[in-house]
Amino acid sequence: MNWLTTFVRPKIRSLVGSKEVPENLWRKCPACDHMLFHKELEKSWQVCSHCGHHMRLPVRKRLELLFDGGTWTPIELPPIPQDPLKFKDLKRYSDRMKEAQAKTGEKEAIIVAHGWLMGIPVVVAAFDFSFMGGSMGMAVGEGLVAAAELAVLQRASLIVIPASGGARMQEGILSLMQMARTTVAVQRVKDAGLPYMVLLTDPTTGGVTASFAMLGDIAISEPGAVIGFAGARVIQNTIRETLPDGFQRAEYLRDHGMVDLVVNRADLKATLGRILSILLRRDPPAEVLALSLDADSGRSGTRATPPAGDVEEAARRDGQAEAHDEAEPEEDEA
Amino acid sequence: MHFLDFEKPVAELESKIEELRHLSDADGMNIAEEVGRLQQKVEKQLRAVYAKLTPWQKTQVARHPERPHCLDYIKALFTDVTPLAGDRLYGEDQAIVGGLARFRGQAVVVMGQEKGHDTDTRLRHNFGMAMPEGYRKAQRLMDLADRFRLPVLTLVDTAGAYPGVGAEERGQAEAIARTIQAGLNLRVPMITCVIGEGGSGGAIAIATGNVVMMLEHAIYSVISPEGCASILWRSGEMAQQAAEALRLTAQDLLEFKVIDEVIPEPLGGAHRDRHAMFEQLGAAFEGHLRELTPVEGGVLRARRREKFLRMGREGLN
Numbered sequence: 238m239n240w241l242t243t244f245v246r247p248k249i250r251s252l253v254g255s256k257e258v259p260e261n262l263w264r265k266c267p268a269c270d271h272m273l274f275h276k277e278l279e280k281s282w283q284v285c286s287h288c289g290h291h292m293r294l295p296v297r298k299r300l301e302l303l304f305d306g307g308t309w310t311p312i313e314l315p316p317i318p319q320d321p322l323k324f325k326d327l328k329r330y331s332d333r334m335k336e337a338q339a340k341t342g343e344k345e346a347i348i349v350a351h352g353w354l355m356g357i358p359v360v361v362a363a364f365d366f367s368f369m370g371g372s373m374g375m376a377v378g379e380g381l382v383a384a385a386e387l388a389v390l391q392r393a394s395l396i397v398i399p400a401s402g403g404a405r406m407q408e409g410i411l412s413l414m415q416m417a418r419t420t421v422a423v424q425r426v427k428d429a430g431l432p433y434m435v436l437l438t439d440p441t442t443g444g445v446t447a448s449f450a451m452l453g454d455i456a457i458s459e460p461g462a463v464i465g466f467a468g469a470r471v472i473q474n475t476i477r478e479t480l481p482d483g484f485q486r487a488e489y490l491r492d493h494g495m496v497d498l499v500v501n502r503a504d505l506k507a508t509l510g511r512i513l514s515i516l517l518r519r520d521p522p523a524e525v526l527a528l529s530l531d532a533d534s535g536r537s538g539t540r541a542t543p544p545a546g547d548v549e550e551a552a553r554r555d556g557q558a559e560a561h562d563e564a565e566p567e568e569d570e571a
Numbered sequence: 572m573h574f575l576d577f578e579k580p581v582a583e584l585e586s587k588i589e590e591l592r593h594l595s596d597a598d599g600m601n602i603a604e605e606v607g608r609l610q611q612k613v614e615k616q617l618r619a620v621y622a623k624l625t626p627w628q629k630t631q632v633a634r635h636p637e638r639p640h641c642l643d644y645i646k647a648l649f650t651d652v653t654p655l656a657g658d659r660l661y662g663e664d665q666a667i668v669g670g671l672a673r674f675r676g677q678a679v680v681v682m683g684q685e686k687g688h689d690t691d692t693r694l695r696h697n698f699g700m701a702m703p704e705g706y707r708k709a710q711r712l713m714d715l716a717d718r719f720r721l722p723v724l725t726l727v728d729t730a731g732a733y734p735g736v737g738a739e740e741r742g743q744a745e746a747i748a749r750t751i752q753a754g755l756n757l758r759v760p761m762i763t764c765v766i767g768e769g770g771s772g773g774a775i776a777i778a779t780g781n782v783v784m785m786l787e788h789a790i791y792s793v794i795s796p797e798g799c800a801s802i803l804w805r806s807g808e809m810a811q812q813a814a815e816a817l818r819l820t821a822q823d824l825l826e827f828k829v830i831d832e833v834i835p836e837p838l839g840g841a842h843r844d845r846h847a848m849f850e851q852l853g854a855a856f857e858g859h860l861r862e863l864t865p866v867e868g869g870v871l872r873a874r875r876r877e878k879f880l881r882m883g884r885e886g887l888n
């Protein structure tokens with residue numbers, strides 16, 4: 238433990254009184270055990286300032302990070318049949334759904350929105366891992382189909398951001414069919430000559446990986462994200478050997494030729510903007526600033542996270558080996 | 572014959588028949604009447620048992636070791652069979668077999684997962700659990716079919732794609748995704764039948780047909796009952812319940828409009844009368860081929876895409 242936990246934290250507690258200090262004021266980095274103040278974490282988009290570990294970013298934060306001015310227009314997804322199997326395990330599926338909805342405040346495990354990214358029109362379909370593990374059932378499939386259709390209609394680029402354990406078992410075979418369905422959907426975007434980008438976030442596994450998520454024109458991932466088809470535990474039970482270091486992590490996939498780039502969260506937007514502008518043969522991108530005044534908080538890592546010494550700098554440089562031209566001049570004009 | 576648990580009464584009757592036959596062989600007695608009576612009983616039993624198989628029982632029938640597998644159908648129904656090997660990238664995976672052939676005179680591409688029937692063949696075919704190489708070979712065959720205007724017939728029978736370190740490193744997910752894409756993009760007829768076990772992503776990879784059929788006692792599911800039970804019930808022993816909940820039978824899938832047709836099996840399952848089974852499936856393939864062969868390529872592709880795109884939005888019924 239460090240002085241933050243042993244000294245600062247009790248001190249704050251004694252000052253404010255334990256009742257008023259929510260437990261989540263401090264968070265321990267799961268990678269380096271460093272205690273991180275929640276406000277700092279929020280500013281750094283849930284990236285540990287000490288070791289550069291990328292924690293999961295809530296879906297709406299993700300959209301805020303990527304869309305210009307942190308604003309977007311969500312689209313309402315058409316209603317789909319509920320609980321077609323009348324599925325019940327230890328709990329009813331319908332109850333699990335209600336719980337997930339109450340917990341997250343979302344209707345389903347996907348948000349579809351359109352707006353601008355560095356001045357480029359985009360449609361984004363982002364998974365919400367906190368909603369039943371981001372599992373893909375008919376509604377999520379519908380979200381992807383709707384996103385693809387909207388992209389074609391608007392002649393916008395499609396960015397899909399999976400964060401999912403795979404198909405939603407509670408919808409049985411109908412969830413499996415979403416693999417074919419979403420493949421048709423993204424094919425339409427490709428046929429229309431529009432870029433289809435996939436940003437693989439932690440975790441992306443199972444039927445989601447084995448369909449639209451691996452079909453991007455370009456595949457980008459965040460550092461350390463788990464990406465794979467079969468779960469590590471299943472593989473371990475099958476082969477009865479220990480798994481290699483870093484197995485199914487983003488860097489491992491990149492080294493095995495499965496993703497193009499591993500990009501730090503702070504550089505995601507600029508990287509996506511740069512790639513899209515080249516694919517679309519547009520001028521270098523310029524972010525269109527909306528009303529929000531602190532909209533630049535997510536644009537560059539150096540500003541998003543306050544400097545905290547050499548260790549952090551080195552860690553960040555390591556993580557950025559694959560996105561070394563982060564100092565893009567054009568991303569700063571607005 | 573390998574008997575399943577719920578076939579016990581049938582097994583007893585059949586061993587009685589066998590005993591009687593030995594007796595008659597030895598003593599020259601005429602016991603034909605008795606044997607005939609017993610055989611009628613067997614049929615009655617089978618009819619009763621197989622008319623109301625539970626999903627878990629169907630799972631066992633679908634995995635029955637003597638159930639005809641992919642290569643059995645290929646041998647029985649196709650001529651001029653020319654197996655093709657390799658993905659031209661890494662290796663040859665015999666979990667997926669396939670190649671050029673003629674089906675009742677018509678030139679086609681046929682492929683499917685082969686589980687094997689004894690230790691030797693099971694190992695050779697990796698129990699029907701394909702590696703990325705297998706799926707990439709399937710893509711190759713699909714491309715070939717598309718270029719030379721050959722219909723694609725697929726036979727699905729797999730517990731799932733192989734979960735292993737090498738498979739992951741070589742992009743199992745990408746291989747499956749691209750195979751789904753390749754199947755959906757075909758401008759030739761694609762006709763699929765799930766002949767045994769349709770296990771998750773490993774199955775749907777080659778199951779994106781214009782027509783998807785299932786044998787009467789086949790299963791097709793997003794996850795195995797055992798896998799589902801261990802995740803949702805936290806106990807693999809709840810597989811029976813999971814099989815019920817998953818709605819994985821051919822009859823369920825027809826109701827959900829995920830498949831187009833259920834092919835009846837001989838009394839007591841495909842393994843009890845292989846030849847009748849081959850004939851039954853052969854006739855079904857022939858009918859669909861006759862119907863789809865004249866259809867223009869672009870229309871075939873568009874219809875196939877539409878069909879899979881519908882699975883969710885308009886939903887069920």
